[in-house]
Amino acid sequence: MKIEHRILVADLCAARAGLKVDPDKTYLLESRLAAVARREGFASIDELAENLKARREERLAWAVVEAMAAGETSFFRDREPFRLFRDDVLPALVRRREGRPIRLWSAGCGAGQEVYSLAIAVEEQRASTAAAKVELFASDISERALEKAQSGLYTQFEVQRGLPIRMLVNHFERVDEMWAISPKIRQMVRWRRINLIAEFAGSAQFDVIFCRHVLSMMVEPMRVRVLENLARALAPDGFLFLGEGESPAGFTEALEPVSGRSGLFVRNPAYRAAA
Amino acid sequence: MVGRERPLKTCLVVDDSRVIRKVARRILEDIGFDIAEASDGMEALAWCRAAMPDAVLLDWNMPVMNGIEFLRHLRQEPGGDKPTVVFCTVEADAAHIHEALDAGADEYIMKPFDGDIIASKLAEVGLV
Numbered sequence: 001m002k003i004e005h006r007i008l009v010a011d012l013c014a015a016r017a018g019l020k021v022d023p024d025k026t027y028l029l030e031s032r033l034a035a036v037a038r039r040e041g042f043a044s045i046d047e048l049a050e051n052l053k054a055r056r057e058e059r060l061a062w063a064v065v066e067a068m069a070a071g072e073t074s075f076f077r078d079r080e081p082f083r084l085f086r087d088d089v090l091p092a093l094v095r096r097r098e099g100r101p102i103r104l105w106s107a108g109c110g111a112g113q114e115v116y117s118l119a120i121a122v123e124e125q126r127a128s129t130a131a132a133k134v135e136l137f138a139s140d141i142s143e144r145a146l147e148k149a150q151s152g153l154y155t156q157f158e159v160q161r162g163l164p165i166r167m168l169v170n171h172f173e174r175v176d177e178m179w180a181i182s183p184k185i186r187q188m189v190r191w192r193r194i195n196l197i198a199e200f201a202g203s204a205q206f207d208v209i210f211c212r213h214v215l216s217m218m219v220e221p222m223r224v225r226v227l228e229n230l231a232r233a234l235a236p237d238g239f240l241f242l243g244e245g246e247s248p249a250g251f252t253e254a255l256e257p258v259s260g261r262s263g264l265f266v267r268n269p270a271y272r273a274a275a
Numbered sequence: 276m277v278g279r280e281r282p283l284k285t286c287l288v289v290d291d292s293r294v295i296r297k298v299a300r301r302i303l304e305d306i307g308f309d310i311a312e313a314s315d316g317m318e319a320l321a322w323c324r325a326a327m328p329d330a331v332l333l334d335w336n337m338p339v340m341n342g343i344e345f346l347r348h349l350r351q352e353p354g355g356d357k358p359t360v361v362f363c364t365v366e367a368d369a370a371h372i373h374e375a376l377d378a379g380a381d382e383y384i385m386k387p388f389d390g391d392i393i394a395s396k397l398a399e400v401g402l403v
Contacts (some may be wrong), residue, residue, distance in 0.1 A: 165396075
């Protein structure tokens with residue numbers, strides 16, 4: 001893949017999605033884009049890039065961005081945030097909301113493992129959360145990721161990363177060579193395509209947002225915008241979970257860390273967003 | 276990986292395939308286990324009676340004594356409730372998994388596996 005084409009793709013990803021793509025990582029670019037080139041009927045990735053440059057076709061541009069946006073993930077990734085959610089955050093919200101719906105959002109949900117982990121955690125806490133109404137939402141920039149997530153189908157390899165075996169047999173069913181999540185869990189989640197760097201419409205606020213390992217994939221100038229978007233979407237007493245090593249520090253004052261709770265952030269009550 | 280002052284945890288790898296035992300040994304040694312090997316359930320049981328391991332990575336289908344029979348025997352031995360038992364088998368249907376859990380297995384790996392899966396499963400049961 002020619003360097004000018006690698007730069008073209010990197011610029012496209014940054015402009016459309018705030019995505020950080022290193023043009024020197026030829027192997028990564030080629031391995032992600034080979035499938036797009038094949039699907040779209042190009043003889044090579046360079047031919048795809050030439051076409052992209054010449055015709056600026058929206059659909060093709062997004063296919064390229066989506067392919068580069070895909071990230072590795074697993075069920076209950078890093079474990080601790082999900083324990084914190086189950087043992088501290090969820091019970092606190094159940095008490096505070098007194099029967100009003102508790103709204104959770106997995107922002108940048110990828111293939112769905114994060115939101116389904118939350119759904120399983122909620123379902124397994126039913127005994128203690130009783131009648132609490134929990135609404136789960138998941139979004140991603142990639143239509144293809146959303147399609148896979150909505151299918152609830154995972155390979156044997158995927159279900160063995162992070163998912164305890166009891167949860168597998170309790171919430172999944174084997175279908176041919178794949179594992180399908182139970183309709184009950186799948187139907188708990190509502191899906192939507194959202195670009196986190198864009199203004200997202202809707203005044204609805206969320207009590208919990210998981211946006212893990214998304215910021216670290218973005219170009220720095222866009223992190224401010226994403227964090228402020230997330231802060232606005234967060235209820236005044238809501239909780240934001242970021243990935244390991246991700247922090248609003250140095251980007252925005254809108255959010256502040258919860259002491260002693262790594263990766264957990266809340267809105268800064270003193271912060272007023274510029275109108 | 277582990278400080279020298281703490282003795283390594285021991286893991287007994289039970290599989291009739293020498294290749295699988297070798298692959299599992301390399302992964303588990305990298306994680307920080309001391310490894311023993313057995314090629315069937317009977318041999319594994321003898322090993323456990325002599326020195327109970329902290330963990331057992333257990334194949335299902337083996338000659339002489341298979342994995343599930345071994346597990347049922349193990350759980351009745353003095354101290355046999357202690358080892359964390361992780362099945363590692365090509366049997367990948369819910370019926371086998373339920374049978375393993377009912378017999379006292381702690382976790383279950385469906386082959387083929389890799390280092391990430393072993394590490395993830397051992398983390399699940401609190402061994403790493």
